Amino acid sequence: MIQPIENSYNVLTIKSDFPILSQTHQTGKPLTYLDNAASSQMPISVIDALSDYHRRYHANVHRGIHQLSELATEGYESARKKVRDFIHAKSKREIIFTKGTTEGINLVVNAWGRANLGAGDVILLSQMEHHANIVPYQMLASEKGFIVRYIPITDKGEIDMDAYQRLLTDNPVKLVGVTHCSNVLGTINPITEMARLAHEAGAIIVIDGAQSAPHMPIDVQVLDVDFFAFSGHKMCAPTGVGVLYGKQALLEAMPPFLGGGSMISEVTFDGFTTGELPAKFEAGTPNIAQAIGLGYAMDYLNGIGLDNIHHHIKTITEYALDRLSELPHIIIYGHSPNRGGVISFTLGDIHAHDLSQALDFEGIAVRSGHHCAQPLHRLLGIPATTRASFYLYTTKADIDRLVEALYKISTFFVSKR
Numbered sequence: 351m352i353q354p355i356e357n358s359y360n361v362l363t364i365k366s367d368f369p370i371l372s373q374t375h376q377t378g379k380p381l382t383y384l385d386n387a388a389s390s391q392m393p394i395s396v397i398d399a400l401s402d403y404h405r406r407y408h409a410n411v412h413r414g415i416h417q418l419s420e421l422a423t424e425g426y427e428s429a430r431k432k433v434r435d436f437i438h439a440k441s442k443r444e445i446i447f448t449k450g451t452t453e454g455i456n457l458v459v460n461a462w463g464r465a466n467l468g469a470g471d472v473i474l475l476s477q478m479e480h481h482a483n484i485v486p487y488q489m490l491a492s493e494k495g496f497i498v499r500y501i502p503i504t505d506k507g508e509i510d511m512d513a514y515q516r517l518l519t520d521n522p523v524k525l526v527g528v529t530h531c532s533n534v535l536g537t538i539n540p541i542t543e544m545a546r547l548a549h550e551a552g553a554i555i556v557i558d559g560a561q562s563a564p565h566m567p568i569d570v571q572v573l574d575v576d577f578f579a580f581s582g583h584k585m586c587a588p589t590g591v592g593v594l595y596g597k598q599a600l601l602e603a604m605p606p607f608l609g610g611g612s613m614i615s616e617v618t619f620d621g622f623t624t625g626e627l628p629a630k631f632e633a634g635t636p637n638i639a640q641a642i643g644l645g646y647a648m649d650y651l652n653g654i655g656l657d658n659i660h661h662h663i664k665t666i667t668e669y670a671l672d673r674l675s676e677l678p679h680i681i682i683y684g685h686s687p688n689r690g691g692v693i694s695f696t697l698g699d700i701h702a703h704d705l706s707q708a709l710d711f712e713g714i715a716v717r718s719g720h721h722c723a724q725p726l727h728r729l730l731g732i733p734a735t736t737r738a739s740f741y742l743y744t745t746k747a748d749i750d751r752l753v754e755a756l757y758k759i760s761t762f763f764v765s766k767r
């Protein structure tokens with residue numbers, strides 16, 4: 351494996367690949383984009399690939415025996431191979447294209463869950479989950495009567511591993527659902543170990559990879575997870591495409607989720623038989639352009655190197671943590687040393703929405719609210735936080751601008767009081 355060499359990482363060159371980032375904000379100030387945990391931006395190579403598809407070979411896949419359809423099918427299936435290699439899956443049959451992380455988890459819950467979870471069964475989620483990794487389970491639990499328990503987190507914002515082990519042995523747990531990296535606390539969870547423990551207890555493990563797949567090398571075989579869901583739009587690809595990885599044996603054994611074209615082998619007026627993987631889980635016309643775009647996004651990320659990207663994000667996050675903690679009245683949530691590129695905070699008693707609005711007047715894009723993790727915010731005892739989130743193109747200058755703006759805003763709000 352190539353060791354990251356800091357000097358070879360030219361963040362300004364990388365940033366110049368993203369046309370949207372060189373814009374001027376409507377205030378006339380430069381744009382500082384720190385909302386990457388919600389959606390990242392697209393490099394020119396991805397924008398060009400989407401345009402090329404639409405100009406040259408847009409057609410429906412898999413069905414047509416004509417040139418455009420064949421080209422579109424080739425593009426779509428080659429994107430699948432890129433995904434397989436990106437996450438080191440064994441086979442492209444294990445790669446299901448979805449709309450995003452949310453749809454991937456809903457697929458697991460409705461296909462695997464519906465077939466395997468019943469009254470009295472227990473599943474474990476963590477207290478730091480995104481709504482996408484809670485609500486689908488709650489919906490099915492209310493129908494099937496299984497029990498959802500939550501793995502507590504520590505004061506640092508890490509999974510309480512002792513409590514996890516206790517919860518695993520106390521109950522016949524069937525499934526563990528956990529995020530690889532928290533979109534609020536930034537914590538990167540010890541997935542390999544959690545997967546090993548889940549398997550020892552006879553449970554499967556489903557990973558929400560929305561915040562990890564964009565930021566670090568992923569090897570689903572080393573992690574040994576059963577399902578792993580992520581979204582394209584957080585990793586330099588367009589919206590509307592995501593991936594569900596599943597171990598082949600599990601995917602083969604479970605019933606389909608959505609019914610319709612492509613997912614069948616044969617249909618009669620009386621019934622149907624399901625098609626082969628991965629088509630079995632891709633009913634209807636897929637998001638062809640977006641999937642091709644995701645393949646190009648992965649080419650782009652590979653070109654820089656996921657190790658290098660991970661290293662850059664770690665460096666920039668440490669720098670941001672240092673600089674932000676200079677601010678009086680700031681409270682940062684999440685103190686795991688093992689963390690990704692998100693920092694959630696409150697500043698005195700300035701309302702999170704006022705704060706992000708004031709930052710927008712400075713040309714700085716962040717996010718405020720509960721970040722789709724209301725139960726976690728309730729646990730932290732706060733209604734909302736402001737979140738700055740970083741990516742491969744985030745510079746120290748971006749962080750400096752954020753910190754300066756926060757100084758200015760806090761002075762303003764304090765003097766008004």
Ligand SMILES: *Cc1c(COP(=O)(O)O)cnc(C)c1O
Pocket residue numbers: 387388449450451452453480482483529531532533558560561581592
């Ligand atoms: C963004 C996000 C999701 C949801 O992703 P979608 O692309 O909106 O489906 C789920 N979990 C985490 C941790 C996220 O950050």
